[in-house]
Structures are given as structure tokens and as C-alpha cells.
Amino acid sequence: MFRALLARWKNSLKHLRPTRVSTERAKIAVAQVDYAYANKVVALRNVNLNVHSGEFVCLLGPSGCGKSTLLYALAGQLVPTGGTVSIDDQRIRGPGPDRLLMFQEAALFPWMTVLGNLQFALAARGVPRSERKARALEFIQRVHLSGFENTLPHQLSGGMKMRVSLARALATDPAVLLMDEPFGALDAQTRIHMQELLQSIWLRTRKTVVFVTHDVHEALMLGTRVVLMAPRPGRIVKDLEVHLPMPRSLEDRSLNEMARYLRMEMRQVDAPTSSSEFASLGSGEPASLDH
Numbered sequence: 674m675f676r677a678l679l680a681r682w683k684n685s686l687k688h689l690r691p692t693r694v695s696t697e698r699a700k701i702a703v704a705q706v707d708y709a710y711a712n713k714v715v716a717l718r719n720v721n722l723n724v725h726s727g728e729f730v731c732l733l734g735p736s737g738c739g740k741s742t743l744l745y746a747l748a749g750q751l752v753p754t755g756g757t758v759s760i761d762d763q764r765i766r767g768p769g770p771d772r773l774l775m776f777q778e779a780a781l782f783p784w785m786t787v788l789g790n791l792q793f794a795l796a797a798r799g800v801p802r803s804e805r806k807a808r809a810l811e812f813i814q815r816v817h818l819s820g821f822e823n824t825l826p827h828q829l830s831g832g833m834k835m836r837v838s839l840a841r842a843l844a845t846d847p848a849v850l851l852m853d854e855p856f857g858a859l860d861a862q863t864r865i866h867m868q869e870l871l872q873s874i875w876l877r878t879r880k881t882v883v884f885v886t887h888d889v890h891e892a893l894m895l896g897t898r899v900v901l902m903a904p905r906p907g908r909i910v911k912d913l914e915v916h917l918p919m920p921r922s923l924e925d926r927s928l929n930e931m932a933r934y935l936r937m938e939m940r941q942v943d944a945p946t947s948s949s950e951f952a953s954l955g956s957g958e959p960a961s962l963d964h
């Protein structure tokens with residue numbers, strides 16, 4: 674019985690492998706990045722990460738491990754106190770139209786309709802007036818909101834608002850989509866629907882996505898890679914490729930075994946007694962999957 678369980682566990686973890694070093698040019702390159710806030714909290718220490726075009730990378734880790742700080746460095750919202758962040762070999766020195774940051778809040782203009790919100794974003798991105806409406810309608814349809822074009826945000830549910838926000842982000846077609854726990858405020862069922870929707874859209878577009886979450890199931894549902902971070906100081910401890918076919922299902926046994934493994938790892942990196950032990954690993958070392 675125990676052997677059978679162990680065999681199943683090992684078999685499931687075959688789908689989770691250390692990320693291979695690629696010779697392909699990285700879309701996003703994070704090299705030896707440090708970040709300390711004004712209050713001296715070291716949010717990131719020696720973070721190295723390469724993201725390739727078309728990858729869906731989930732930054733996973735317990736609260737306070739620097740996931741959002743790293744995402745904001747990619748967005749150009751903050752400048753690292755050490756190291757560099759580049760996109761297409763160009764050093765990031767501030768926000769740019771090639772990157773779009775999405776948050777938990779849908780952040781829609783309340784006085785504008787769904788269509789108006791999308792058209793406004795397209796205008797801000799310089800899309801010609803003659804193309805805006807058709808493009809906005811196309812993306813409203815992609816997030817299954819046809820029929821709600823003329824609805825105001827306050828008449829929509831939380832999940833619907835998030836779908837508008839997603840449509841707006843995709844319509845503006847940034848090269849990289851940066852998502853900071855975008856579904857964190859939604860109820861469990863709506864969250865699953867949003868994950869399924871995002872995945873189906875991603876399968877069509879293969880956009881480069883960096884997605885912050887502390888939910889292991891969400892990371893495994895969506896990611897082609899899961900990058901596990903640890904706190905005090907914030908650093909990367911594992912960088913794993915997820916080899917499960919898409920679309921994925923939360924019912925999948927392998928996915929659940931992998932989630933159990935990642936949850937254990939997360940507990941370990943979050944344990945106060947383990948912080949010194951893990952600090953000695955250093956995020957600059959190659960991450961490993963030691964099972």
C-alpha cells in the first residue's frame with residue numbers, strides 16, 4: 674500500500690521538472706536583483722530569472738517573500754537597488770507600453786460603460802479611432818461579455834468586472850502581461866472560471882505572462898513554470914517547469930499530488946526556523962527539485 678502510494682507520488686512529480694537552462698534569448702532577464710525598501714526591509718536579494726517569449730510564469734510563495742516587489746520591478750514601477758531588469762535586452766528604467774500590470778481591483782472608470790472602458794484604453798495606447806470599437810467588441814466577446822457592452826461597472830459582478838479588466842488588458846496587446854494576484858478577491862467558483870478563461874485565452878495567444886499567486890493550485894493550473902520564492906530575504910528557491918497538458922483540471926490527480934508537494938515546500942520556506950538554512954542556499958544558485 675505504502676509502496677503504491679510512493680510510486681504514484683513519484684510518478685506525479687515527474688511532471689514537475691527543474692527549469693532547463695535555455696540558450697534562447699530571454700524576453701525578460703532579471704540579473705542579480707536586490708531591492709530594499711526605505712525602511713531597510715530587504716524584499717529581494719540576488720534574484721536571477723529569465724522568462725522566455727510565450728511562457729506563463731507563476732511566482733509562488735508565502736506572504737512577504739517579495740513576489741509583488743519583483744513584479745513591480747518588471748513593470749518598471751520600482752528601480753532595483755542592485756542588479757538589472759531587462760526586456761528584449763533593453764534595461765527597464767520605468768513603465769512602458771510593452772508591459773501591462775493587472776491587480777486584484779478591476780480599476781474600471783465607473784462612469785464609462787464596458788465598451789467605453791475598453792475604447793478609452795485603446796485610445797490611450799494610440800489605436801486609431803476607426804479601429805477601436807471593433808477591437809473592443811472582439812475582446813468583450815472573448816471574455817464572454819457580449820450583451821454587456823453598454824453596462825456600467827456598478828451593474829456587474831466582481832467576476833464580470835475582472836473579465837472586463839482582462840479584456841481591456843488583452844485588447845491593448847502588450848508584449849508582456851504582469852498579473853498581481855488578479856483573482857485573489859473573487860469567490861472560489863468565480864476564481865476557477867477566471868482561471869479557465871485565462872488559460873483558454875492564453876492557449877490562443879501564447880502571450881508572455883508573469884503571474885503572482887500564493888495559491889499552489891492556481892500556479893499549477895496556469896503556469897508553464899512555477900517559480901517558488903522564500904521570505905526573509907525574498908529570493909528564488911526553486912524554478913520548475915510544469916509538464917501537464919493544457920487545458921488542465923483541478924480534478925487531475927497528478928496536479929493534486931504536485932500541489933501537495935509544493936504546499937510542503939512552501940511551508941518549509943515559510944517556517945521561521947528554516948530561514949537561516951534556506952538563506953544559505955542563496956537565490957543566485959540554480960534552483961532544484963530535490964525529490
Ligand SMILES: Nc1ncnc2c1ncn2[C@@H]1O[C@H](COP(=O)(O)OP(=O)(O)OP(=O)(O)O)[C@@H](O)[C@H]1O
Nearest residue numbers: 710712714716735736737738739740741742743887
Ligand atoms: N512599501 C513598502 N515599504 C516597506 N516595506 C515593504 C513595502 N512593500 C512591501 N514591503 C515589505 O517587503 C517584503 C516583500 O513584500 P511583497 O509585497 O513584495 O511580498 P509578497 O510576496 O508579494 O507578499 P503578499 O503575498 O503578502 O502580497 C515584505 O516584508 C513587506 O513587508
